[in-house]
Amino acid sequence: MADLKHPELEDLLREDRAFAPPADFQARANVADPSIYAEAERDPEAFWGRLAGELEWSRGWDRVLDWQPPHAKWFVGGKLNASVNCLDRHVRGARRNKAALVWEGEPGDRRTLTYFDLYRQVSAFANVLKGLGIKKGDRVGMYLPLIPELVISMLACARSLRDRMNDMKASLLITADGGYRRGQIVPLKQVADEAVADVPSIKNVVVIQRGGQGMPVHIKEGRDHWYHRLMQEAPLACDAEPMDAEDMLYILYTSGTTGKPKGIVHTTGGYLVGTYATAKLVFDLRDDDVYWCTADIGWVTGHSYVVYGPLANGATVFMYEGAPDWPQKDRFWALIERYGITILYTAPTAIRAFMRWGTEWPRRHDLSSLRLLGSVGEPINPEAWIWYYHFIGGDRCPVVDTWWQTETGAIMITPLPGVTTLKPGSATRPFPGISAEIRNERGDAIEVGGGLLALTRPWPAMLRGIYGDPRRYVQQYWSKWGSGVYVTGDGAKRDADGYFWLLGRVDDVINVAGHRIGTMEVESALVDHPSVAEAAVVGRAHEIKGQAIAAFVTLKDGVADGTRSTKDIANELKEHVVKKIGAIARPDDILFTPDLPKTRSGKIMRRLLRDIAEGKALGDMTTLADSAAVEKLKANYEEEYG
Ligand code: PRX
Numbered sequence: 001m002a003d004l005k006h007p008e009l010e011d012l013l014r015e016d017r018a019f020a021p022p023a024d025f026q027a028r029a030n031v032a033d034p035s036i037y038a039e040a041e042r043d044p045e046a047f048w049g050r051l052a053g054e055l056e057w058s059r060g061w062d063r064v065l066d067w068q069p070p071h072a073k074w075f076v077g078g079k080l081n082a083s084v085n086c087l088d089r090h091v092r093g094a095r096r097n098k099a100a101l102v103w104e105g106e107p108g109d110r111r112t113l114t115y116f117d118l119y120r121q122v123s124a125f126a127n128v129l130k131g132l133g134i135k136k137g138d139r140v141g142m143y144l145p146l147i148p149e150l151v152i153s154m155l156a157c158a159r160s161l162r163d164r165m166n167d168m169k170a171s172l173l174i175t176a177d178g179g180y181r182r183g184q185i186v187p188l189k190q191v192a193d194e195a196v197a198d199v200p201s202i203k204n205v206v207v208i209q210r211g212g213q214g215m216p217v218h219i220k221e222g223r224d225h226w227y228h229r230l231m232q233e234a235p236l237a238c239d240a241e242p243m244d245a246e247d248m249l250y251i252l253y254t255s256g257t258t259g260k261p262k263g264i265v266h267t268t269g270g271y272l273v274g275t276y277a278t279a280k281l282v283f284d285l286r287d288d289d290v291y292w293c294t295a296d297i298g299w300v301t302g303h304s305y306v307v308y309g310p311l312a313n314g315a316t317v318f319m320y321e322g323a324p325d326w327p328q329k330d331r332f333w334a335l336i337e338r339y340g341i342t343i344l345y346t347a348p349t350a351i352r353a354f355m356r357w358g359t360e361w362p363r364r365h366d367l368s369s370l371r372l373l374g375s376v377g378e379p380i381n382p383e384a385w386i387w388y389y390h391f392i393g394g395d396r397c398p399v400v401d402t403w404w405q406t407e408t409g410a411i412m413i414t415p416l417p418g419v420t421t422l423k424p425g426s427a428t429r430p431f432p433g434i435s436a437e438i439r440n441e442r443g444d445a446i447e448v449g450g451g452l453l454a455l456t457r458p459w460p461a462m463l464r465g466i467y468g469d470p471r472r473y474v475q476q477y478w479s480k481w482g483s484g485v486y487v488t489g490d491g492a493k494r495d496a497d498g499y500f501w502l503l504g505r506v507d508d509v510i511n512v513a514g515h516r517i518g519t520m521e522v523e524s525a526l527v528d529h530p531s532v533a534e535a536a537v538v539g540r541a542h543e544i545k546g547q548a549i550a551a552f553v554t555l556k557d558g559v560a561d562g563t564r565s566t567k568d569i570a571n572e573l574k575e576h577v578v579k580k581i582g583a584i585a586r587p588d589d590i591l592f593t594p595d596l597p598k599t600r601s602g603k604i605m606r607r608l609l610r611d612i613a614e615g616k617a618l619g620d621m622t623t624l625a626d627s628a629a630v631e632k633l634k635a636n637y638e639e640e641y642g
Pocket of ligand 1: 254301376377379401402404406407502514
């Protein structure tokens with residue numbers, strides 16, 4: 001990466017640099033006093049109760065926590081509504097006419113919705129949902145581009161429905177005619193029509209017009225409805241349904257170590273408290289901020305830190321529909337300049353791509369409105385941290401590297417920017433009230449050194465279960481060291497100052513550009529193809545994406561009969577995986593091999609495959625059935641991808 005050799009960076013790249021909070025930042029920060037850690041440690045329940053008290057409850061809770069390891073109930077007996085906390089609360093107060101959503105589409109069209117606008121549209125759409133017969137227990141699916149209607153749909157569901165979820169038994173699908181990506185219009189409705197054909201439970205489809213594209217859209221009478229027509233007729237007032245603190249808010253599917261994604265269940269009260277508190281304290285949100293989290297709303301980062309956390313804080317949230325390199329590689333920096341964005345929260349994979357594109361792109365723009373930078377999704381290497389700090393933050397903005405997971409719901413390990421001295425590459429310390437440890441396999445806590453990251457106390461935004469699989473919840477997360485200790489699946493080390501350094505997954509989950517993918521999932525998708533006999537998938541290091549997907553495939557006899565090139569077959573398999581899982585799971589490399597390396601007992605040796613994919617010298621092969629075949633496999637891989 002050319003920019004790392006940049007003369008401006010030499011001084012910053014010295015080892016052991018530490019960055020104390022800048023004095024002017026600290027002077028105005030929401031938290032500048034480290035005693036918040038001691039307060040939370042003394043009585044974690046009182047600490048969370050204090051923050052929960054800043055939200056609006058229609059009935060107060062009787063107990064902050066009921067903990068029957070590994071099952072937690074938070075704010076027991078309390079009632080509240082997420083949409084009321086994100087909207088009504090602000091509309092009744094001084095934020096009524098404040099911008100809630102500032103949005104720019106990829107072609108450059110712009111929209112701003114105040115808190116009052118958003119409140120009215122969410123209320124109207126909640127009435128539309130009721131009018132379509134959607135009621136408690138029904139499921140709503142959303143297949144939408146990053147447009148304000150996505151936020152409206154989510155909050156309208158939170159306002160009026162309980163127990164909704166987005167699996168394939170949905171009765172309503174909300175979609176759009178299309179969405180922009182790199183200048184092309186993705187025909188979302190057409191794709192949705194194909195999907196809905198296989199889902200008999202869908203009774204209604206609501207279609208949002210993504211502005212005058214004049215694209216031909218097939219409307220199926222009786223099933224499909226234009227959003228803008230329904231909204232014209234919808235009453236504007238809609239009382240919010242009081243939810244129990246433990247009522248389900250949503251389910252998000254995420255990858256695990258088996259072939260099947262897990263539906264992670266989040267509930268209303270604890271989740272809202274967790275996202276509200278972390279958004280406020282980690283991003284130091286103030287009323288004059290323009291806050292931009294670049295994540296897609298379909299992932300947990302978008303749920304927690306585009307929608308619920310910042311809106312519960314009454315923040316101005318910026319949203320951008322499209323690609324960072326459209327029409328040019330300076331789009332993000334142009335947006336920051338145009339909207340005066342003050343807080344930017346993005347992923348290391350994006351930062352590494354920006355580094356590769358070069359400093360001339362950010363240099364073209366005035367980025368002086370920025371005051372805080374955030375990173376999430378994968379370990380950030382110190383070089384990327386320093387580049388971000390210097391070229392984007394102008395040596396002025398603290399960088400908060402935030403570690404968390406779909407399961408944790410909210411940020412767990414992170415600096416507090418007005419308090420914490422930063423070390424590039426370290427997520428620093430557990431958030432107040434969170435208890436994290438490094439443990440060895442046996443479960444002994446390691447004070448200084450490396451091991452497995454564990455969370456040793458419940459927290460409000462924690463997952464409440466895996467949808468439809470209560471046994472897996474216990475086994476997967478709470479069984480390794482007793483029922484009160486949560487196993488994260490991440491490796492980490494702790495230094496002598498008590499700082500945490502995240503090292504990546506220790507299981508068969510890989511992290512491609514900040515997105516979690518189970519190797520088993522990709523393997524299942526590959527063997528689902530009629531030409532494939534067997535497949536093994538591993539992650540290999542990748543300069544920009546963190547990790548890339550390498551697949552080793554054995555074809556069925558007679559497939560490679562010379563009528564098609566192996567390249568064509570590989571492309572067909574890649575497309576098959578994209579169709580089954582999504583574009584993010586497209587294998588980067590596919591290597592065909594007549595046999596996969598196996599131990600004498602028949603287990604595929606993934607460690608070896610990883611070494612092959614990373615071009616490393618092959619280690620111990622004594623348990624291997626056929627080591628000559630492995631040498632050959634390695635030579636083939638190097639020839640193809642080396
Ligand atoms: O391995 C960790 C990595 O992402 C995993 C969680 O992925 P997901 O559930 O998709 O949530 C991503 C957004 C929170 C973790 O197990 N991860 C996430 N943030 C970091 C990280 N690794 C290192 N540093 C981070 N800041």
